[in-house]
Amino acid sequence: MASKFGMxxxxxxxxxxxxxxxxxxxxxxxxxxxxxxxxxxxPKSPYALALKALILERMGKSDEALSVCLNAKELLYTNDSIxxxxxxxxxxxxxxxxxxHLDMATSCYEYACGKFPNNLELMMGLFNCYVREYSFxxxxxxxxxxxxxxxxxxxxxxxxxxIQLQFFCGNGGEKLLLLAExxxxxxxxxxxxxxxxxxxxYISVLEQQxxxxxxxxxxxxxxxxxxxxxxxxxxxxxxxxxxxGDYAAAASIFQKVLELCPDDWExxxxxxxxxxxxxxxxxxxxxxxxxxxxxxxxxxxxxLTDEVxxxxxxxxxxxxxxxxxxxxxxxxxxxxxxxxEIERRxxxxxxxxxxxxxxxxxxxxxxxxxxxxxxxxxxVFLQVLTHxxxxxxxxxxxKSRESLTMVPIKVLGQSITVFKIQELVGNLFxxxxxxxxxxxxxxxxxxxxxxxxxxxLDEQESMHGEEPSLYGMQCVGSVILAY
Numbered sequence: 405m406a407s408k409f410g411m412x413x414x415x416x417x418x419x420x421x422x423x424x425x426x427x428x429x430x431x432x433x434x435x436x437x438x439x440x441x442x443x444x445x446x447p448k449s450p451y452a453l454a455l456k457a458l459i460l461e462r463m464g465k466s467d468e469a470l471s472v473c474l475n476a477k478e479l480l481y482t483n484d485s486i487x488x489x490x491x492x493x494x495x496x497x498x499x500x501x502x503x504x505h506l507d508m509a510t511s512c513y514e515y516a517c518g519k520f521p522n523n524l525e526l527m528m529g530l531f532n533c534y535v536r537e538y539s540f541x542x543x544x545x546x547x548x549x550x551x552x553x554x555x556x557x558x559x560x561x562x563x564x565x566x567i568q569l570q571f572f573c574g575n576g577g578e579k580l581l582l583l584a585e586x587x588x589x590x591x592x593x594x595x596x597x598x599x600x601x602x603x604x605x606y607i608s609v610l611e612q613q614x615x616x617x618x619x620x621x622x623x624x625x626x627x628x629x630x631x632x633x634x635x636x637x638x639x640x641x642x643x644x645x646x647x648x649g650d651y652a653a654a655a656s657i658f659q660k661v662l663e664l665c666p667d668d669w670e671x672x673x674x675x676x677x678x679x680x681x682x683x684x685x686x687x688x689x690x691x692x693x694x695x696x697x698x699x700x701x702x703x704x705x706x707x708l709t710d711e712v713x714x715x716x717x718x719x720x721x722x723x724x725x726x727x728x729x730x731x732x733x734x735x736x737x738x739x740x741x742x743x744x745e746i747e748r749r750x751x752x753x754x755x756x757x758x759x760x761x762x763x764x765x766x767x768x769x770x771x772x773x774x775x776x777x778x779x780x781x782x783x784v785f786l787q788v789l790t791h792x793x794x795x796x797x798x799x800x801x802x803k804s805r806e807s808l809t810m811v812p813i814k815v816l817g818q819s820i821t822v823f824k825i826q827e828l829v830g831n832l833f834x835x836x837x838x839x840x841x842x843x844x845x846x847x848x849x850x851x852x853x854x855x856x857x858x859x860x861l862d863e864q865e866s867m868h869g870e871e872p873s874l875y876g877m878q879c880v881g882s883v884i885l886a887y
Contacts, residue, residue, distance in 0.1 A: 415446055423455055427462065435459045448483065450476040454495040461499050473499050477512055488516045490525040497533065506536055517546075522553055531562065540569040548587075557598060560591050561605055568605075571612065584609045592627075600630045607640065616648035635664050642674065646685070651678040659723060666727045667738045675723075676745065679716040680705060705753045713753055720746055737781070740768050744785045751788045758793045761785065766800055774817030779824040786828065794829045801825055816854045823847060 419442060426435035439456040446452045453476035460469035473496060480488060493516060497509035513530040520526055527550050534542040547563035550556075567584040570576045588606050597603055603622075610619040622628065623641055631637040642657035658675035661668060677685050682705065705713065724746070727739040744764050750756030765782055772778055786794055801822050826832045835843065 415442070415449060415451060419445075420451075420455070423459075427459060430462075432459055432463045436463070448479060450479045451489075451492040451495065453479070454492055454499065457499045458495055461502055466503055469499055470503050470505065473503070473505075473508070477508060480512060481515060488519065488526075490529055493526070493529055497529070501536065506533065509533055510537060524550060524554065540566050540573065540575070544570070555595070557591070557595070557602055560587060561602055564588060564605055564609065568609065568612070578613065581609055581613050585613070597627055597630060600632070603627050603630045604640075607644075611644065611647065614647075616644045620644050620648070635661050635668075638664075639671065642671075642678075646674065646678055646683075649683075651681045654678040662723065662727060662738075666731060667733075667736045669738045669741055672738055672742050672745070676716075676720055676742075676749070679720055680708060680713070680749070705749070708753075710755070713755070717746060717750065734771075737772060740771060741781065744768060744782070748785050748788055758789060761789065762793065762797045762800065765797055766804070769801060769804070769818070769821070773821045774814035775821075776817070778821045779828060783828065798825055798829050812854065812857060816850070816857065819850050 423435050423438045423442065426432070426438060436456070436459050439452070439459055442452045443449070443456060453472050457469045457472040457476065460466075460472060476492075476496060480492075493509075493512055496512055497506075500506055500509035500512075510530070510533040513526060513533050516526045517523070517530050527546055531543060531546045531550070534540075534546065544563050544566035547559050547566055551559035551563060564584045564587060567576075567580050571580050588609065591597075592606075597606065606627075607619045607623065610616075610622070620641065623631075623637065623644070628637060631640070638657050638661045642654045642661065645651075645654035645657060655675055655678035658671050658678060661671045662675060665671070674685055677683075708716070720742070724739050724742045727742070731739060744761070747756055747761040747764050751758070751761065765785060768782065769778065772781070775781075786797070789797065805819070805822065832843075
């Protein structure tokens with residue numbers, strides 16, 4: 405607590421603690437009463453005013469809160485004897501931000517930094533204000549200033565990331581990246597790098613300039629040891645090799661990753677793309693979202709001869725068979741999805757068989773059809789099938805109900821999956837009214853039949869497979885409304 409309050413604005417902690425305790429427990433009337441008592445003793449304290457503004461804002465009295473904040477801001481600007489500290493400014497910042505006046509909080513920090521130019525805490529607060537305002541140039545400037553004062557690696561990285569954000573937004577071009585690279589090189593020469601994040605940022609700066617050879621050299625050198633997890637280092641190496649156009653070497657690296665992490669679906673897509681010398685994942689403008697990696701990528705296959713294509717697909721199939729044979733966990737989905745992707749590529753190339761893809765989809769259903777993610781998993785593979793073939797797959801799914809697993813929870817998941825596929829294929833609302841009635845009744849019966857599965861769950865959970873269950877009831881409502 406002492407580190408939290410200290411002597412903010414010259415006010416002892418023992419006088420401030422009860423107010424924060426009341427705020428944290430949402431006893432705002434009591435907090436306001438305590439705040440009024442504090443202001444009686446410290447009427448000219450910006451921190452005491454900031455606390456009152458915070459309480460008023462939490463009580464929904466926005467206009468009063470803003471007025472009190474402006475009074476505190478005026479005191480900071482006009483009274484040179486007042487102690488300016490980060491806790492006072494951060495409290496004001498919270499209120500100004502919640503009142504949609506972040507620019508006023510920024511001006512307070514700018515004033516404080518001008519008055520105390522080498523105060524690191526105040527400068528970090530100002531940096532955070534610029535971050536919230538997306539002021540990338542000002543972020544860079546204040547981060548470099550902090551780096552020059554203390555020489556810490558983190559401030560250099562803040563500056564470099566600010567430069568990269570400017571580049572991403574098209575506000576500077578290649579010269580900005582050269583500046584970032586120069587800053588990093590100078591720091592490495594004098595201090596080296598000590599955090600894996602620093603190396604990742606350095607490599608990303610080189611990668612953005614297409615300096616893949618330099619990045620690979622650094623990754624394989626002494627600094628590469630900062631990436632202590634082998635598969636992470638291999639993934640970076642494979643990506644750099646692929647971007648450099650060395651697809652054979654990249655495929656070999658991605659194969660190593662798959663052997664270490666057989667459930668890495670994104671890595672399999674990269675591996676197959678490199679085998680087929682397809683730059684869809686690596687060319688400029690290609691989507692690269694580490695949080696939501698794509699289920700598939702666009703394919704460029706026309707440059708391949710039949711012989712080369714067959715050889716690549718054979719190599720990929722051999723690897724998938726090896727991964728399946730060595731899989732020790734039944735929940736691993738990547739090798740099974742990989743079989744579907746291989747059949748998809750065959751169809752796109754013109755050498756595939758619709759029936760083989762449907763059979764592979766059925767096998768995937770029997771293994772993973774109870775999962776809520778099943779429909780999103782196979783959606784991209786259904787796109788390469790004709791409407792008639794989709795209908796054929798759906799018919800097989802419906803018939804498979806007779807041979808579903810005997811585990812009740814999985815039966816529920818598989819049944820809901822069949823409903824989802826019916827909606828995805830698009831024939832649900834083309835059925836006659838009588839069929840729709842029966843369909844709605846069937847879903848409602850499945851839902852009611854499986855309600856007992858919820859009896860052993862925690863009170864905060866509604867039932868097993870909550871997502872598909874809610875989806876099922878939504879479908880019931882949709883069908884009823886439709887007919």
